[in-house]
Amino acid sequence: MNSxxxxxxxxxxxxxxxxSAGTVDRVLHNRGNVSDETRRRIQSILNEINYRPNHYASxxxxxxxxxxxxxxxxxxxxxxxxxxxxGLLRAEQELYDFKVVVKVHYFDQYSPTSFAxxxxxxxxxxxxxxxxxxxxxxxxxxxxxxxxxxxMEIPYVFIDSxxxxxxxxxxxxxxxxxSGYLGAKLLFxxxxxxxxxxxxxxxxxxxxxxxxxxxxxxxFKSYIEKNQQSCKVxxxxxxxxxxxxxxxMMKKLFAENPDIKGTAIFSSRTxxxxxxxxxxxxxxxxxxxxxxxxxNVEYLKNNTVSYLIAQRPEEQAYKGVKAFSDHFIFxxxxxxxxxxxxxxxxxxNIEFYMEF
Amino acid sequence: MNSxxxxxxxxxxxxxxxxSAGTVDRVLHNRGNVSDETRRRIQSILNEINYRPNHYASxxxxxxxxxxxxxxxxxxxxxxxxxxxxGLLRAEQELYDFKVVVKVHYFDQYSPTSFAxxxxxxxxxxxxxxxxxxxxxxxxxxxxxxxxxxxMEIPYVFIDSxxxxxxxxxxxxxxxxxSGYLGAKLLFxxxxxxxxxxxxxxxxxxxxxxxxxxxxxxxFKSYIEKNQQSCKVxxxxxxxxxxxxxxxMMKKLFAENPDIKGTAIFSSRTxxxxxxxxxxxxxxxxxxxxxxxxxNVEYLKNNTVSYLIAQRPEEQAYKGVKAFSDHFIFxxxxxxxxxxxxxxxxxxNIEFYMEF
DNA sequence: ATAGTCTCTGTGTGCGCACACAAATATACA
DNA sequence: TGTATATTTGTGTGCGCACACAGAGACTAT
Numbered sequence: 001m002n003s004x005x006x007x008x009x010x011x012x013x014x015x016x017x018x019x020s021a022g023t024v025d026r027v028l029h030n031r032g033n034v035s036d037e038t039r040r041r042i043q044s045i046l047n048e049i050n051y052r053p054n055h056y057a058s059x060x061x062x063x064x065x066x067x068x069x070x071x072x073x074x075x076x077x078x079x080x081x082x083x084x085x086x087g088l089l090r091a092e093q094e095l096y097d098f099k100v101v102v103k104v105h106y107f108d109q110y111s112p113t114s115f116a117x118x119x120x121x122x123x124x125x126x127x128x129x130x131x132x133x134x135x136x137x138x139x140x141x142x143x144x145x146x147x148x149x150x151x152m153e154i155p156y157v158f159i160d161s162x163x164x165x166x167x168x169x170x171x172x173x174x175x176x177x178x179s180g181y182l183g184a185k186l187l188f189x190x191x192x193x194x195x196x197x198x199x200x201x202x203x204x205x206x207x208x209x210x211x212x213x214x215x216x217x218x219x220f221k222s223y224i225e226k227n228q229q230s231c232k233v234x235x236x237x238x239x240x241x242x243x244x245x246x247x248x249m250m251k252k253l254f255a256e257n258p259d260i261k262g263t264a265i266f267s268s269r270t271x272x273x274x275x276x277x278x279x280x281x282x283x284x285x286x287x288x289x290x291x292x293x294x295x296n297v298e299y300l301k302n303n304t305v306s307y308l309i310a311q312r313p314e315e316q317a318y319k320g321v322k323a324f325s326d327h328f329i330f331x332x333x334x335x336x337x338x339x340x341x342x343x344x345x346x347x348x349n350i351e352f353y354m355e356f
Numbered sequence: 357m358n359s360x361x362x363x364x365x366x367x368x369x370x371x372x373x374x375x376s377a378g379t380v381d382r383v384l385h386n387r388g389n390v391s392d393e394t395r396r397r398i399q400s401i402l403n404e405i406n407y408r409p410n411h412y413a414s415x416x417x418x419x420x421x422x423x424x425x426x427x428x429x430x431x432x433x434x435x436x437x438x439x440x441x442x443g444l445l446r447a448e449q450e451l452y453d454f455k456v457v458v459k460v461h462y463f464d465q466y467s468p469t470s471f472a473x474x475x476x477x478x479x480x481x482x483x484x485x486x487x488x489x490x491x492x493x494x495x496x497x498x499x500x501x502x503x504x505x506x507x508m509e510i511p512y513v514f515i516d517s518x519x520x521x522x523x524x525x526x527x528x529x530x531x532x533x534x535s536g537y538l539g540a541k542l543l544f545x546x547x548x549x550x551x552x553x554x555x556x557x558x559x560x561x562x563x564x565x566x567x568x569x570x571x572x573x574x575x576f577k578s579y580i581e582k583n584q585q586s587c588k589v590x591x592x593x594x595x596x597x598x599x600x601x602x603x604x605m606m607k608k609l610f611a612e613n614p615d616i617k618g619t620a621i622f623s624s625r626t627x628x629x630x631x632x633x634x635x636x637x638x639x640x641x642x643x644x645x646x647x648x649x650x651x652n653v654e655y656l657k658n659n660t661v662s663y664l665i666a667q668r669p670e671e672q673a674y675k676g677v678k679a680f681s682d683h684f685i686f687x688x689x690x691x692x693x694x695x696x697x698x699x700x701x702x703x704x705n706i707e708f709y710m711e712f
Numbered sequence: 713a714t715a716g717t718c719t720c721t722g723t724g725t726g727c728g729c730a731c732a733c734a735a736a737t738a739t740a741c742a
Numbered sequence: 743t744g745t746a747t748a749t750t751t752g753t754g755t756g757c758g759c760a761c762a763c764a765g766a767g768a769c770t771a772t
Contacts, residue, residue, distance in 0.1 A: 007728090009727095009729085010728070010729065011728085011729095019751075019752085020753075021728095021752085021753090022731085022753075023750085023752080025729080026751090031731090033749070033750060034750070035749080052452075053728085054416070054727090055453070055729095056413075056416060056728085056729095057728035057729045057757090060413050060416065060727095060729070060756095060757045060758065061728075061730040061731080061756075062729080062730055063730080063731080064730090097410050097411070097758095174708075175708060178705065178708070179705075182704040182705055185704055189545055190546065339708045341699070341705065341708045342705040343699065343700075343705075344702070344705065346538065346541070348537055348538040348541055349538055349697065349698040351695075352530075352531060352534070352696065352697045365757095365759085366758070367759095375722085376721065376723075377722085377723090377758095377759085378721070378723075378760095378761085379720085379721060381760065381761080382720095385760085387761090389720060389721085391719080391720060391721090394720085394721085409759080410757090413757070413758035413759045414758075414759055414760075415727090415759090416726095416728065416757095416758080417726075417758075417759040453728095
């Protein structure tokens with residue numbers, strides 16, 4: 001009764017094999033210095049019995065300090081990347097006793113060069129990190145560094161979005177196409193006779209659709225082509241640092257097209273457009289936005305935004321770090337592609353997502 | 357560089373206080389046998405510095421085996437409670453090295469007596485468990501046992517639903533009222549001119565609304581009263597073990613009311629109604645259902661069900677067990693009321709919830 | 713004064729493992 | 743055969759902690 005299944009220890013294996021614990025330790029960690037014969041003998045015993053090392057004891061005895069670097073855009077307060085950072089810190093806290101350190105390096109979201117600079121710092125320091133977690137915003141630049149990390153044999157984890165060409169230890173993020181597709185469905189879910197909508201983005205049309213937001217837009221358009229061919233889609237481009245210009249642009253757009261009945265923006269800065277709609281009391285325009293930010297939730301609650309689509313950024317980051325610890329410390333298989341649920345948030349359920 | 361912040365150990369505290377490690381250990385665990393003076397001295401040092409014990413080393417050294425009992429309805433394959441069980445097992449696995457054992461006891465979902473029997477077994481054995489996790493399906497019976505556990509000083513955790521009158525260590529579940537409310541909103545989200553709907557349930561109308569499903573129904577009705585007063589709501593009662601009778605009942609109901617445009621069922625056995633709609637090709641009836649079961653997902657995918665509302669049962673159970681380990685092993689504060697997110701599932705996002 | 717009893721405190725061992733080091737054995741070469 | 747050198751194996755210590763036990767004082771009763 002109440003007895004725990006008898007744990008097999010290294011010493012047990014040693015006894016079975018007629019060697020000392022030290023030798024078993026050597027084969028377990030591939031430390032070499034073991035004759036072929038004894039290694040085979042120990043291996044066969046290991047295959048036979050179900051030895052499950054006590055990783056806590058292991059961590060306790062080990063002197064190894066793990067350093068994982070995260071390379072992410074600057075976290076403006078209340079913004080998306082702050083949630084990512086929160087997840088990183090939570091993972092670090094949890095792994096504190098395993099001697100895990102997470103170092104966060106920042107770059108300018110709108111400057112590929114600064115991303116490269118950050119990566120150079122991370123990889124170029126005296127001692128290279130044991131793993132790198134990054135958000136591959138820029139395909140070409142990122143590929144340069146993933147290649148470099150593969151040469152250096154440093155595993156890396158993608159969060160947010162992923163690059164087909166790379167081979168990360170793991171990826172945690174949303175299926176951007178599908179989240180865009182769903183956004184369109186929700187936009188049209190109330191009245192399918194919406195015949196003119198506007199969508200907004202923060203980047204130039206000319207840019208290669210290498211990142212999440214561009215792919216979301218593709219998904220969105222794909223839904224419309226399939227189910228709402230007759231609907232006309234207008235596009236507006238927002239500036240990252242000039243709110244007044246943005247307001248003027250939207251004002252003009254909506255004035256020239258009073259028959260716009262719906263709108264969507266695929267970035268976490270949904271509040272930029274929602275704020276405009278609220279200010280000018282455009283209740284007749286139904287809106288879909290992205291990401292669970294305080295500033296967006298406000299507009300969901302007052303019904304400016306009908307639905308928010310969220311992607312659990314904190315969990316992405318947390319799981320990203322955990323992927324490293326699973327790999328290095330707990331010796332678990334890590335699943336490579338991990339799509340996060342595409343959460344649908346409304347006035348009615350938002351409250352219960354706030355602390356998750 | 358790469359140095360971990362210096363960890364404070366018991367020995368450090370002992371040195372600071374001018375005593376031995378054993379004495380510090382005594383005050384840390386309230387084991388007594390320490391003079392008031394030294395205890396105060398050590399306490400003040402503890403308050404001053406931020407001592408964070410290494411719980412892994414602690415568990416390694418400790419001989420204590422924790423036994424947590426779970427009392428849940430029988431798990432039929434592919435059913436709701438199987439997901440709960442899955443979460444229990446996952447938690448047990450994860451806590452294996454902390455000498456945690458989770459024992460699952462089952463009762464008949466439709467028999468309060470069998471619930472009482474199970475609880476008697478759990479609490480009446482030679483050695484009482486360290487904690488009990490239960491689903492309080494029956495208010496009166498449950499209250500008898502929560503009182504008993506409080507007398508025995510055995511902490512308990514609620515999952516699924518909760519009782520206001522009890523004082524559990526923690527609760528993990530959905531806000532049933534709100535999930536019902538949201539169900540109604542989604543049912544009417546496409547066309548607000550739906551004027552007749554049918555809702556189904558597995559229990560008698562006479563029963564006190566003590567459990568989740570009844571409260572969901574209240575939330576559902578509340579939405580209608582607020583936003584769809586003109587809509588007529590018909591009710592059908594299903595039998596738990598007579599599918600043919602159910603089919604006949606539904607057949608009659610829909611034949612007599614061909615103008616029914618929507619339907620909902622608040623139990624995880626959504627498939628019981630969805631199967632009927634599919635069989636008789638009643639595509640004109642929009643349906644809302646509950647819970648992420650394989651059998652329900654099928655009907656979501658083929659569009660018989662428009663939305664499924666889910667509540668992460670596996671996570672409820674997992675977190676329920678973790679509440680005990682946080683309390684006993686990691687000495688963390690446990691938040692008492694924990695509402696799970698009310699997930700909205702559609703054809704477009706269901707895929708990404710399947711493995712979560 | 714001595715033995716007995718309490719209260720309080722220090723010491724030692726082991727949890728399961730990693731890792732440095734010592735020891736034993738095998739191999740080379742003169 | 744002996745010595746030097748690899749190769750292989752065993753041993754010991756400590757990670758941070760829990761807990762049993764031994765030991766030191768203080769105090770009482772005889």
